[in-house]
Amino acid sequence: MTKNKDIAILIPFRNEEQNLVSLLQDLHDLNFKEECELIFINDHSTDHSVQIIELHPLFPFLTLLELPAELFGKKKALEFGVEYAQSSIFWSVDADVRMNKFQLNHLKFWKQLEFDLLVLPVSMNVGDGLVGKMQMIEWQLLQAWTFLSLEAGFPLLANGANLVFKRKLFLEQEVSRFGNLSGDDMNILHHAMTSSSKICFQNLETVSVQIHAVKKWSEFLLQRWRWSGKIKHYPKAAFHVFAFLFFVWNLVLLTLEGLVFYHWMFTIPLLCLAGVQLAFVRRNQKQVNGKFSALEHLGFVVIYPVMSLFFFITSKFVNVKWKGRHVSLNHVSQAGK
Numbered sequence: 001m002t003k004n005k006d007i008a009i010l011i012p013f014r015n016e017e018q019n020l021v022s023l024l025q026d027l028h029d030l031n032f033k034e035e036c037e038l039i040f041i042n043d044h045s046t047d048h049s050v051q052i053i054e055l056h057p058l059f060p061f062l063t064l065l066e067l068p069a070e071l072f073g074k075k076k077a078l079e080f081g082v083e084y085a086q087s088s089i090f091w092s093v094d095a096d097v098r099m100n101k102f103q104l105n106h107l108k109f110w111k112q113l114e115f116d117l118l119v120l121p122v123s124m125n126v127g128d129g130l131v132g133k134m135q136m137i138e139w140q141l142l143q144a145w146t147f148l149s150l151e152a153g154f155p156l157l158a159n160g161a162n163l164v165f166k167r168k169l170f171l172e173q174e175v176s177r178f179g180n181l182s183g184d185d186m187n188i189l190h191h192a193m194t195s196s197s198k199i200c201f202q203n204l205e206t207v208s209v210q211i212h213a214v215k216k217w218s219e220f221l222l223q224r225w226r227w228s229g230k231i232k233h234y235p236k237a238a239f240h241v242f243a244f245l246f247f248v249w250n251l252v253l254l255t256l257e258g259l260v261f262y263h264w265m266f267t268i269p270l271l272c273l274a275g276v277q278l279a280f281v282r283r284n285q286k287q288v289n290g291k292f293s294a295l296e297h298l299g300f301v302v303i304y305p306v307m308s309l310f311f312f313i314t315s316k317f318v319n320v321k322w323k324g325r326h327v328s329l330n331h332v333s334q335a336g337k
Contacts, residue, residue: 006111008037008087012077013095017047019212021056026099028058035107037087038062040095041077044069049095074160075184082170090170092184094161097122097209106207110164116197117188118164119150121208121288128213131220134307135213137300140292141277144284145246150201155193160185162209169197205289224307228315247312249273254305274301 009032013020032038040062042050053064065084067077082090089110093099110118124139126132146157163185173191192199214220253273259266278297285292 005035005037005087007035007089007091007107008039008081008085009091009093010039010041010078010081010085011093011095012041012043012074012081013045013049014043015045015047015049016095017045017049017052019096020049020052022098023093023095024053024056024058026102028056030099030102030104032104033058033061035104036091037085039065039081039085041065041067041081043067043074043077044072075187078170078184082167088167090165090167092160092163092165093209094211097161097211098125099209101205101208101210103206106202113200114198115164115200116166116169117158117192117199119146119155119158119189119199119201120162120164121147121203121205122159122161123208123210123288123290125210125212126291128215131217132213132215133296134300134303135220137296138304140281140285140290140297141300141304143288144281147201147203147284147287148280150199150203155189155199155201158185158189161211162207163188165192169195203284203287208288224311225315225318228311247309250305250308253301254309257302257305274298277301 009027011023027033027038038058038061040053042065044067050064053059053062063084065080067080071077071080078092121143122139123143124136126136142157146159149156165188169192170188172195173188189199191197214223253270256266256270256273260270278294278301281297282292282294284290
């Protein structure tokens with residue numbers, strides 16, 4: 001049992017034996033145990049995740065909760081952790097992240113900051129081969145969209161891999177329209193917007209976490225279908241506006257790419273739009289001290305419209321499996337706890 005502290009780090013996990021060793025070591029090296037409640041919530045893992053946590057030197061300083069048999073999914077795991085914790089501020093972190101760039105002085109700042117929801121950056125490490133490179137470039141684009149919308153006062157995206165919220169905001173949110181497996185970040189962002197809560201953000205390398213690119217094309221396809229399939233469940237019209245604008249943006253790029261074969265003059269507007277996109281991605285990467293390659297992004301501009309439209313359309317007809325559980329467009333079902 002941990003003593004009462006102001007901030008609780010909530011880490012739901014399911015079958016994360018390949019990632020937990022690194023995360024536990026980051027938490028240990030940064031001495032989080034002195035500043036935060038460390039709460040791991042096991043979502044019915046069937047691998048050696050629990051044993052890895054129990055054998056780590058940090059184990060005496062953390063709390064390991066087991067999600068009851070009738071509950072499953074990340075949303076329920078977070079609820080279970082919030083109900084258990086004594087803290088008033090919660091930091092939701094995915095179990096597959098690295099936190100070795102975080103600086104502890106930000107925790108003191110969070111305690112003094114007036115906010116209900118705090119959106120933080122998530123960077124992606126370069127993966128293997130073409131599939132890893134594509135994911136990293138796409139992720140940089142999505143992060144740029146995220147913080148551009150936050151700066152404009154019209155927040156459209158947040159990422160639950162690195163998100164801070166107050167207890168009151170979490171408990172007041174409506175039942176998730178995404179089901180229990182995912183979408184917790186968008187659901188709480190929606191509630192914060194509709195309840196006129198105070199949404200803040202920090203876009204710095206020293207508050208970022210790092211995630212890994214998937215290694216296989218099959219994993220990449222399933223992940224993108226799952227992400228695209230969640231769009232229809234976004235509970236606020238603004239999210240649909242974002243999805244529409246994102247669709248139109250890529251449709252225009254794709255159209256211009258096709259027209260280039262008709263007449264070279266269409267290269268000019270294509271390069272102008274590509275330049276705009278590259279400019280705000282580069283700006284965002286500079287804020288988090290991240291790598292940026294204009295040449296790679298320029299090449300990505302050519303293929304991404306085709307890729308994004310493909311996933312947007314086909315996600316309506318595909319059911320995917322995520323961590324042993326089937327996810328469809330209309331419902332979530334559990335398979336094999």
